[in-house]
Amino acid sequence: MTNLVEVNNLKAWIGEQQILKGISLSVQHNDVLAIIGPSGCGKSTFIRCLNRLHEEIIGARVEGEVKILNENIYGSTVDPVRVRRQIGMVFQKPNPFPSLSIYDNVAIGLKLAGIRRKSALDEVVERSLKQAALWDEVKDKLRMPGTSLSGGQQQRLCIARALAVNPPILLMDEPTSALDPISKAKIETLLQDLKRYVTIIMVTHNMQQASRVSSKTAFFLLGELIEFGPTEQIFTQPKAKLTEDYITGRFG
Amino acid sequence: MKKKDKDFSDKIFYWILKILGYGTMVLLAALVVVLLKVSFPIFEKFGLKFFILNDWNPVTRVFGALPFIYGTVVTSLLAIVIAVPVSIGIALFVTEIANSKIKKILSFLVEMLAAIPSVVYGLWGLFVLVPWLRNSVEPFLGKYLGFIPLFYGAPYGVGVLAAGIILAIMIVPTVSSICREIFYSVPNLFREGALALGATHWEMMKLAVVKSSVSGIFGASILGLGRALGETMAVTMVIGNRPQISPSLFSPAQTLASLIANEYNEASNSSHLAALTAMGLVLLMVSLAVNTFAKIIQKRFQMRTGVGK
Numbered sequence: 001m002t003n004l005v006e007v008n009n010l011k012a013w014i015g016e017q018q019i020l021k022g023i024s025l026s027v028q029h030n031d032v033l034a035i036i037g038p039s040g041c042g043k044s045t046f047i048r049c050l051n052r053l054h055e056e057i058i059g060a061r062v063e064g065e066v067k068i069l070n071e072n073i074y075g076s077t078v079d080p081v082r083v084r085r086q087i088g089m090v091f092q093k094p095n096p097f098p099s100l101s102i103y104d105n106v107a108i109g110l111k112l113a114g115i116r117r118k119s120a121l122d123e124v125v126e127r128s129l130k131q132a133a134l135w136d137e138v139k140d141k142l143r144m145p146g147t148s149l150s151g152g153q154q155q156r157l158c159i160a161r162a163l164a165v166n167p168p169i170l171l172m173d174e175p176t177s178a179l180d181p182i183s184k185a186k187i188e189t190l191l192q193d194l195k196r197y198v199t200i201i202m203v204t205h206n207m208q209q210a211s212r213v214s215s216k217t218a219f220f221l222l223g224e225l226i227e228f229g230p231t232e233q234i235f236t237q238p239k240a241k242l243t244e245d246y247i248t249g250r251f252g
Numbered sequence: 253m254k255k256k257d258k259d260f261s262d263k264i265f266y267w268i269l270k271i272l273g274y275g276t277m278v279l280l281a282a283l284v285v286v287l288l289k290v291s292f293p294i295f296e297k298f299g300l301k302f303f304i305l306n307d308w309n310p311v312t313r314v315f316g317a318l319p320f321i322y323g324t325v326v327t328s329l330l331a332i333v334i335a336v337p338v339s340i341g342i343a344l345f346v347t348e349i350a351n352s353k354i355k356k357i358l359s360f361l362v363e364m365l366a367a368i369p370s371v372v373y374g375l376w377g378l379f380v381l382v383p384w385l386r387n388s389v390e391p392f393l394g395k396y397l398g399f400i401p402l403f404y405g406a407p408y409g410v411g412v413l414a415a416g417i418i419l420a421i422m423i424v425p426t427v428s429s430i431c432r433e434i435f436y437s438v439p440n441l442f443r444e445g446a447l448a449l450g451a452t453h454w455e456m457m458k459l460a461v462v463k464s465s466v467s468g469i470f471g472a473s474i475l476g477l478g479r480a481l482g483e484t485m486a487v488t489m490v491i492g493n494r495p496q497i498s499p500s501l502f503s504p505a506q507t508l509a510s511l512i513a514n515e516y517n518e519a520s521n522s523s524h525l526a527a528l529t530a531m532g533l534v535l536l537m538v539s540l541a542v543n544t545f546a547k548i549i550q551k552r553f554q555m556r557t558g559v560g561k
Contacts, residue, residue: 084449095445108449
């Protein structure tokens with residue numbers, strides 16, 4: 001079975017500080033990979049390297065190889081814009097564009113890709129909002145600004161926005177950490193559905209969330225990958241002492 | 253200090269602030285009262301016709317404000333049309349593209365433009381800008397775009413175009429520094445959101461930075477407009493000072509402010525003086541109206557987008 005994502009010896013810096021110290025792992029189609037670890041361990045930097053967003057920070061640098069569908073996205077001829085178009089990303093805080101309506105927030109990815117046909121956009125907007133379990137709540141007010149929704153709805157809008165371009169991979173950087181418990185539960189339920197369409201790589205602070213949602217788990221500590229394996233194994237029989245200490249709450 | 257003393261100094265401070273606060277209102281009211289009082293004979297004689305009369309003749313004592321209102325509005329709008337895109341460009345360059353060293357130098361230089369006295373702009377306008385417009389720009393525009401009324405007529409150099417350009421240069425520092433602050437206040441979350449969707453840097457600036465800042469940019473433009481409406485010295489020096497209404501940007505005109513500056517010292521009779529004061533009143537009203545209008549529009553934008561100042 002071929003790997004959807006294959007990361008080989010990935011290193012990342014911001015200025016002089018090395019954030020990732022040689023990460024290697026691979027992700028298969030329809031995996032849900034949860035990345036856990038204490039603050040500052042490089043979780044977010046890791047997923048930001050997977051769509052080349054890390055390099056947008058001043059002084060940032062990346063070494064190593066990230067293969068997506070067998071293409072190294074850090075190859076010298078690869079355009080980062082094209083990479084990002086194929087990979088969805090949801091951030092810690094909901095960030096719908098304040099100047100755009102709900103409809104346009106979802107359609108913007110397609111518009112950036114040059115698709116203008118109204119019927120195509122209508123179809124994708126409806127499909128994406130349904131996938132993000134938001135359609136029933138917003139179908140009568142698609143022309144309202146995206147920011148008029150509640151925090152949890154805004155985050156689901158951002159998920160719909162990311163799904164609109166039909167990406168094979170969805171990156172999520174602590175997608176529920178800024179939300180209230182009810183919105184959080186809704187998004188977790190949603191993730192169970194989403195794994196049918198898309199491979200999810202998710203950073204989370206929340207151990208229960210990782211164990212409930214993911215099929216694989218990677219434990220990061222100080223820029224190194226300590227352990228990586230099926231979620232069940234990581235949470236019941238971790239191989240490394242550090243992993244056990246972390247998931248049982250002895251540090252972090 | 254004893255408690256009682258403290259209470260007392262608090263009270264004094266409270267009264268000082270209160271007087272200062274209400275003082276501004278009294279000042280504005282007093283200004284309006286004086287302007288109304290001095291200009292009253294004009295309104296008595298011409299009534300509302302004063303605003304629509306296209307004639308100004310101190311000798312025959314016929315006074316109409318229309319050409320001056322026209323000159324003021326047209327030069328200021330022209331200035332905004334030129335200055336706003338330039339200011340947005342400067343602000344985007346400083347916040348999104350330039351490295352920290354160039355950022356500092358450029359911000360400093362642009363703000364220095366605001367420190368140059370108006371009369372110096374006027375001199376530069378008269379001896380550099382006007383000859384350039386007269387000899388190169390206006391003949392060129394007239395030759396190729398002369399069929400549009402905007403570019404019709406003899407290239408005088410002095411006129412609406414020269415005044416608009418000078419005003420634009422003068423308000424760029426104000427508008428661009430406000431735009432810069434607004435762009436800085438746009439959360440990085442929007443920029444990264446746009447990039448993650450596969451926006452190029454240019455698309456990201458448009459989508460995440462400029463569009464999120466529409467109400468703020470509008471506010472900045474109105475502040476610029478306010479400054480342009482009242483600007484006197486530089487405009488007086490390059491506008492040609494001829495009270496006429498012509499669609500051409502090349503033709504001389506006159507603004508409310510330049511009229512007052514030109515004629516107040518040698519006002520020949522009391523009705524001439526009253527007419528000039530009425531012009532001051534009109535200028536004040538136009539400025540107040542513009543600013544109020546701006547505030548209303550800005551509120552509406554803010555409600556729509558939830559972002560901006």
